[in-house]
Amino acid sequence: MRHVHTLIQGVILGVLTSGVFALMASGQTLIFGIMKVVNLAQGAMVILGAYLSYQLFTSFGLDPFLAIPVTTVIMFVLGVAVQWLFLRPLRKDDRSELSLLITFAVALLIEGVMSITWHTTSRSINTGYANSSWSLFGYQITLVRLWAFLLSLAVLGLLYLLLNHTRFGRAVRATVQNPESAKLLGIEADRVSALGFGLGAATAAAAGSVYGLLYPFNPGSHYDLISKLLSIVILGGLGSVGGAVLGALIASTSSAVVAATVSPAWSEMTFFVILIAILLVRPQGIFGTTVRSA
Amino acid sequence: MKRKKHSKRTWQAAVATCTLALAASGCASGSDSADSGHGPLVIGASVSLTGDFADNGKAVQRGYQLWADSINAKGGLLGRKVKFKIVDDLSSPSQVITNYQNLINRDHVNLVFGPFSSLLTVPASQVAKRYGYAFLEPAGGGPQVFDQHLHNLFFVQPAPSVSSGDVFAKWVLSLPAGQRPKTAAYAELDDPFASPIAENIRTAFEAAGIKTVYKQVYPAETTDLSPVISGVAAAHPDVLVSGTQSNDAYAQVKSLVQLKFSPKFIFMSNGANSPLEFPDKVGAGNTSGIMSAGDWYPSSTAAGSAEFAAAYVKKYGGTAQQIDNTSAEAYSCGQLLEDVAKKTAKIDNATIIKSLHSGSWPTLLGDLAWNADGAPTSEFSLVQWQGGKLLPVYPAAKAQAAPVYPKPNWGG
Numbered sequence: 001m002r003h004v005h006t007l008i009q010g011v012i013l014g015v016l017t018s019g020v021f022a023l024m025a026s027g028q029t030l031i032f033g034i035m036k037v038v039n040l041a042q043g044a045m046v047i048l049g050a051y052l053s054y055q056l057f058t059s060f061g062l063d064p065f066l067a068i069p070v071t072t073v074i075m076f077v078l079g080v081a082v083q084w085l086f087l088r089p090l091r092k093d094d095r096s097e098l099s100l101l102i103t104f105a106v107a108l109l110i111e112g113v114m115s116i117t118w119h120t121t122s123r124s125i126n127t128g129y130a131n132s133s134w135s136l137f138g139y140q141i142t143l144v145r146l147w148a149f150l151l152s153l154a155v156l157g158l159l160y161l162l163l164n165h166t167r168f169g170r171a172v173r174a175t176v177q178n179p180e181s182a183k184l185l186g187i188e189a190d191r192v193s194a195l196g197f198g199l200g201a202a203t204a205a206a207a208g209s210v211y212g213l214l215y216p217f218n219p220g221s222h223y224d225l226i227s228k229l230l231s232i233v234i235l236g237g238l239g240s241v242g243g244a245v246l247g248a249l250i251a252s253t254s255s256a257v258v259a260a261t262v263s264p265a266w267s268e269m270t271f272f273v274i275l276i277a278i279l280l281v282r283p284q285g286i287f288g289t290t291v292r293s294a
Numbered sequence: 295m296k297r298k299k300h301s302k303r304t305w306q307a308a309v310a311t312c313t314l315a316l317a318a319s320g321c322a323s324g325s326d327s328a329d330s331g332h333g334p335l336v337i338g339a340s341v342s343l344t345g346d347f348a349d350n351g352k353a354v355q356r357g358y359q360l361w362a363d364s365i366n367a368k369g370g371l372l373g374r375k376v377k378f379k380i381v382d383d384l385s386s387p388s389q390v391i392t393n394y395q396n397l398i399n400r401d402h403v404n405l406v407f408g409p410f411s412s413l414l415t416v417p418a419s420q421v422a423k424r425y426g427y428a429f430l431e432p433a434g435g436g437p438q439v440f441d442q443h444l445h446n447l448f449f450v451q452p453a454p455s456v457s458s459g460d461v462f463a464k465w466v467l468s469l470p471a472g473q474r475p476k477t478a479a480y481a482e483l484d485d486p487f488a489s490p491i492a493e494n495i496r497t498a499f500e501a502a503g504i505k506t507v508y509k510q511v512y513p514a515e516t517t518d519l520s521p522v523i524s525g526v527a528a529a530h531p532d533v534l535v536s537g538t539q540s541n542d543a544y545a546q547v548k549s550l551v552q553l554k555f556s557p558k559f560i561f562m563s564n565g566a567n568s569p570l571e572f573p574d575k576v577g578a579g580n581t582s583g584i585m586s587a588g589d590w591y592p593s594s595t596a597a598g599s600a601e602f603a604a605a606y607v608k609k610y611g612g613t614a615q616q617i618d619n620t621s622a623e624a625y626s627c628g629q630l631l632e633d634v635a636k637k638t639a640k641i642d643n644a645t646i647i648k649s650l651h652s653g654s655w656p657t658l659l660g661d662l663a664w665n666a667d668g669a670p671t672s673e674f675s676l677v678q679w680q681g682g683k684l685l686p687v688y689p690a691a692k693a694q695a696a697p698v699y700p701k702p703n704w705g706g
Contacts, residue, residue: 006528013521120348122541131552214518216541224515256518256521261525264521
């Protein structure tokens with residue numbers, strides 16, 4: 001009985017946590033989809049989002065959820081700037097390879113700036129409701145995680161609408177599917193790329209606010225994050241937002257359930273076993289399409 | 295009391311570098327400038343002002359500097375002004391060797407004090423040993439430090455880091471049988487400065503018949519402790535023993551509150567003993583009744599404690615609650631020099647080493663004495679959060695309040 005209870009509590013925790021990872025990973029996969037750029041700075045951008053949210057909360061008492069419109073705008077601008085300054089000048093032929101170095105450099109740059117600004121001590125955002133939870137049939141539903149999950153659903157919903165029901169979204173999808181034809185149809189690839197990168201950074205900001213509520217963070221936290229994000233995105237299929245969501249759900253739930261019932265030492269391992277198993281059957285990830293040569 | 299582990303390879307590299315540097319300089323041990331008897335007394339120390347240990351390193355620096363200010367205001371040590379030469383080691387075990395080599399060979403400092411962490415203390419203490427320098431160090435308390443069997447090293451805390459929780463086991467087992475916990479859960483961070491502390495307690499508890507109903511060791515990269523704590527909650531132990539560092543301690547408490555589980559006793563090896571960070575991270579109302587181990591706390595009545603706290607607040611601002619105990623540990627290194635000078639009227643390395651190896655010495659952290667390897671032989675105090683304050687509750691000689699148990703519910 002005790003083990004069943006632990007198992008179900010683990011599932012609840014995992015599902016609720018998956019939202020925030022889905023949010024981070026959707027930005028990551030979007031950037032890859034549009035530009036074929038693996039953005040190694042996505043984790044650092046999430047942590048920067050968390051710091052911005054932390055600062056707004058400690059300086060102005062602004063609730064992290066309400067801070068999201070502010071932080072997403074700031075990070076959107078930053079994302080556009082990064083694309084414009086560092087990625088656009090790369091030659092198209094070797095953009096995919098060089099972008100790894102460039103985005104890693106950007107991650108280190110962001111980490112350095114955060115260390116100087118906020119020092120290396122871990123921070124966390126402690127709102128009045130940070131530790132509240134609802135009891136439901138003997139199980140605890142943590143409010144922060146529930147809000148985070150709902151917020152992630154809302155942001156992902158917006159992203160879906162943006163990609164599927166706007167001109168910009170059509171341009172993005174066209175670029176993802178066939179960059180050459182998209183260009184022939186008059187889509188400005190550079191502009192779509194800049195906006196796409198900005199959008200990826202904006203989702204990182206939204207995820208960062210929530211991440212700061214759930215976990216303590218410091219400037220070095222992005223290393224753990226980026227490895228997790230890359231695995232989620234690869235599991236779901238590079239470039240697929242739906243895949244990112246499913247990948248996050250599998251990653252979070254398997255890791256929480258194994259940590260609760262077996263040991264946290266095995267939780268990451270279990271996820272990687274699932275990842276390898278799925279990649280053996282579907283090398284392109286669950287929802288991925290085979291990558292065209294860039 | 296946060297310490298980092300170090301790898302065997304780093305250690306080997308450190309020794310190799312030491313040996314090479316020695317061969318190159320052709321130096322014998324013993325420093326001729328150590329007791330020149332005139333001019334200012336210069337104490338060299340390598341401190342992490344940048345890198346992973348930057349915040350802790352700065353706390354060490356503050357402790358050293360405050361003691362220098364205090365002794366200079368009293369006319370100096372044996373009439374000589376005390377000056378610190380502090381250099382940054384970037385939290386790097388190789389830089390720390392270079393730094394102590396330079397401090398001793400190039401700058402000819404009279405004495406040296408230790409850096410932050412066991413990781414840096416091990417290579418640094420080897421350099422000090424080669425040159426016959428006494429090595430008073432406030433922050434290297436891991437087993438690997440004492441395994442070196444150095445005669446010149448003195449760890450300036452009440453006990454080796456892994457024994458810091460023994461006082462909790464001692465207190466629990468001193469309770470009348472009817473009031474003792476019957477079942478225990480252990481949630482331990484896989485770290486040489488966390489898990490062994492809880493394991494020592496488990497050994498004592500199991501020997502006394504307290505049943506282990508849950509035990510989990512989690513890797514350092516675990517940010518989400520809710521799954522572990524949900525396992526603890528499901529096992530319903532009377533006592534939770536947490537082998538924690540800092541962030542994981544906060545995460546454990548937050549998860550316990552969220553899962554609405556409040557055991558009768560909670561002991562956390564570290565994290566919960568931070569007067570400033572802990573209430574800030576978990577919410578002041580949730581600290582009540584949580585126990586930890588401590589060597590210095592703002593309300594300490596140890597010799598010089600009030601003077602230290604006042605001087606700290608005057609120089610660095612804030613309140614006494616915000617003082618990191620690392621600063622008190624660093625300050626205590628200076629107090630020991632002061633005591634040796636007072637007792638022997640000399641202040642050279644050989645006298646310091648010889649003196650500190652006999653008798654016990656009063657500091658902010660209580661009376662300290664060491665075994666032949668520099669491991670302190672005293673014990674930590676059991677501290678407990680009561681009414682928003684961290685108070686020593688055991689042993690009785692140091693207690694400022696009676697221990698409260700069972701632990702009040704969350705938010706109370």
